[in-house]
Structure formats: C-alpha cells, structure tokens
Amino acid sequence: MKIQLLSAAVLAGLVFSCTDNQTPEMAVSEKAPELKKSMRSLRVTGDQTVAVYMAEYITIDAATGNTVFFNDRGNKQLSADFVPLDPRRGGRANITYLVDDEFTSDNGLTAAELEQAIDNGMNTWDAEGCSNLGITKVPYSGNSGFVSSSLGFGGDITLDADIQHSGFLPRAFFDALAPGGGDFILGVTFTLLWQDGAGNFTDIDNNGKLDVAFREIYYNDKFSWNTDGNSYDLETIALHESGHALSQAHFGKAFRSGGNGKLHFSPRAVMNAAYSGVQRDLKSTDHSGHCSNWSSWPNN
Numbered sequence: 001m002k003i004q005l006l007s008a009a010v011l012a013g014l015v016f017s018c019t020d021n022q023t024p025e026m027a028v029s030e031k032a033p034e035l036k037k038s039m040r041s042l043r044v045t046g047d048q049t050v051a052v053y054m055a056e057y058i059t060i061d062a063a064t065g066n067t068v069f070f071n072d073r074g075n076k077q078l079s080a081d082f083v084p085l086d087p088r089r090g091g092r093a094n095i096t097y098l099v100d101d102e103f104t105s106d107n108g109l110t111a112a113e114l115e116q117a118i119d120n121g122m123n124t125w126d127a128e129g130c131s132n133l134g135i136t137k138v139p140y141s142g143n144s145g146f147v148s149s150s151l152g153f154g155g156d157i158t159l160d161a162d163i164q165h166s167g168f169l170p171r172a173f174f175d176a177l178a179p180g181g182g183d184f185i186l187g188v189t190f191t192l193l194w195q196d197g198a199g200n201f202t203d204i205d206n207n208g209k210l211d212v213a214f215r216e217i218y219y220n221d222k223f224s225w226n227t228d229g230n231s232y233d234l235e236t237i238a239l240h241e242s243g244h245a246l247s248q249a250h251f252g253k254a255f256r257s258g259g260n261g262k263l264h265f266s267p268r269a270v271m272n273a274a275y276s277g278v279q280r281d282l283k284s285t286d287h288s289g290h291c292s293n294w295s296s297w298p299n300n
C-alpha cells in the first residue's frame with residue numbers, strides 16, 4: 001500500500017540519551033533538526049496515520065550507539081512493540097520483512113550477497129526456539145523507505161512489510177542523527193507508530209507499550225561492507241538491526257581497555273551499541289531479551 005505525506009505539524013521533539021556509557025565525542029545531536037523537520041505524520045491507508053517515534057543506531061568502535069526520540073511524551077519514554085493480530089497490520093499473526101534489492105552501494109558486494117546477509121540475520125532470530133513469529137519474507141515491490149524519502153534521499157513511500165530493510169544511504173543521512181554521525185554510524189532502525197484520529201500514539205492491547213506500525217532499517221554506504229568474515233560484516237549489523245526491529249533495545253555496558261583504548265562490552269552481545277567484531281550468533285542476553293518479549297506471541 002502507498003503512503004502519502006500529510007502536511008501535518010512538525011513533531012515537537014526531544015533527544016533522549018538512553019545510555020550512561022557514552023563518551024563526549026558521540027553525544028547525540030542536540031536537536032537533530034533536519035531529521036525532526038522531516039518527521040511528519042504519514043497517511044497509510046484511509047484515515048490511518050503513522051509517525052516516527054525513535055531511532056536506534058549502532059556505531060563503529062570509536063563511538064557508542066544511541067537512541068534518538070523524535071516525539072515528546074513528557075519525560076517518559078515508553079517502549080514500543082507490535083500488537084499480535086493487529087487489524088491495522090491486516091490481522092496477521094506472523095511478522096513480515098522485505099529487503100530493498102535496489103540497494104545503492106559502492107562496497108563491491110553484489111545484490112545477492114547483500115540480500116543473503118540480511119536474510120541470514122532475520123533467519124537467526126526466526127530460529128529462536130522460544131518464539132514462534134513465523135517470520136515471512138515478502139517481495140519487494142518498489143522503493144521502500146518513508147524516512148529516506150521524507151529526508152530527500154530518494155524513493156517513493158511504500159509499506160509492504162513489518163520490517164523494511166530499506167537500503168544503503170550516504171553518510172549525509174546519518175549526519176542528521178548525530179553530529180558527524182555519517183562518520184561513525186553503521187546502521188539505524190527507525191520505529192514508526194500508529195496514531196489515532198487525534199494524532200496520539202496508541203496502545204490498543206493495553207500492555208504498556210506503544211503500538212508499532214512498522215520499522216525501517218538503513219545501512220551507511222560510507223563504510224566498506226563484507227560478507228566474507230571481514231569487517232564490517234553486514235550480517236552482524238543486519239542481525240543487530242533486526243533485533244531492534246523485533247523490539248530489543250541495546251544491552252551491555254561499554255568500557256575501554258587501558259593500553260589501546262579499545263572498546264569492549266560487558267557482556268558481549270549482538271545488541272551491544274557498537275561494533276566489536278563479527279557476531280553472527282545470539283549471545284545469552286540476546287536470547288533472553290528475545291524470549292521474554294516473544295515467547296507468548298501471538299497470545300499476549
């Protein structure tokens with residue numbers, strides 16, 4: 001289905017730092033003004049609208065990832081999740097995803113290699129025995145990417161899946177998330193929420209979590225990507241971003257070792273906020289985070 005831009009009010013916003021382990025050089029953008037200006041309500045179908053709620057990004061090891069909230073809900077930032085059997089998503093019990101195979105990238109990887117790396121990341125989460133998400137890949141039918149389109153990075157606005165791997169974008173896109181972000185952000189997941197008729201976010205299943213309409217994932221074209229086990233490993237980042245797309249937050253405390261200042265995490269996990277090498281398998285905290293959220297799906 002197609003989405004059309006509304007001339008809706010620009011979201012008032014605040015930037016909320018969710019980590020206590022960030023270092024000064026990667027403090028999140030004061031206002032991310034360019035991005036905020038572009039985060040308008042979108043009409044999905046009929047009178048149903050959505051808006052961007054937050055973005056979670058992962059960085060190279062010179063920085064630590066962060067979460068940017070685009071919508072001011074007072075000082076309370078709620079988590080967000082898909083609603084089982086949500087009629088606004090067609091009443092489905094499964095979770096769908098697509099891969100934009102018109103990835104623009106000069107990293108030397110073929111479209112097939114890119115797609116396989118992303119499929120592998122999705123399949124790793126789907127293989128978790130505690131959950132039964134029925135993750136289903138759906139065909140890509142056009143330029144996905146509400147966020148990229150609204151920021152002028154191309155594509156019309158197509159919503160075909162719950163999780164949209166919407167391609168590689170130039171560094172300038174990531175500069176909108178944090179000062180100089182294009183130089184250290186590897187990937188980002190945007191969470192878009194359903195709005196009610198008054199423009200408020202909803203919680204129709206009364207679980208204390210805002211209802212997710214869909215999520216969009218972007219990768220930074222500035223970096224050199226690989227699928228042969230060298231950094232930066234696309235499957236590692238695809239697995240991490242897909243974790244966000246399945247409602248997992250960052251996990252693990254960052255610290256730097258004395259000698260070379262190398263970034264480490266405790267515990268090491270796929271959902272650490274920065275890249276610390278190839279990680280194609282889920283660690284225990286990734287597993288427990290996933291299972292606590294999804295084990296009862298679609299019955300919660």
Ligand SMILES: [Zn+2]
Nearest residue numbers: 056057058065
């Ligand atoms: Zn992340």
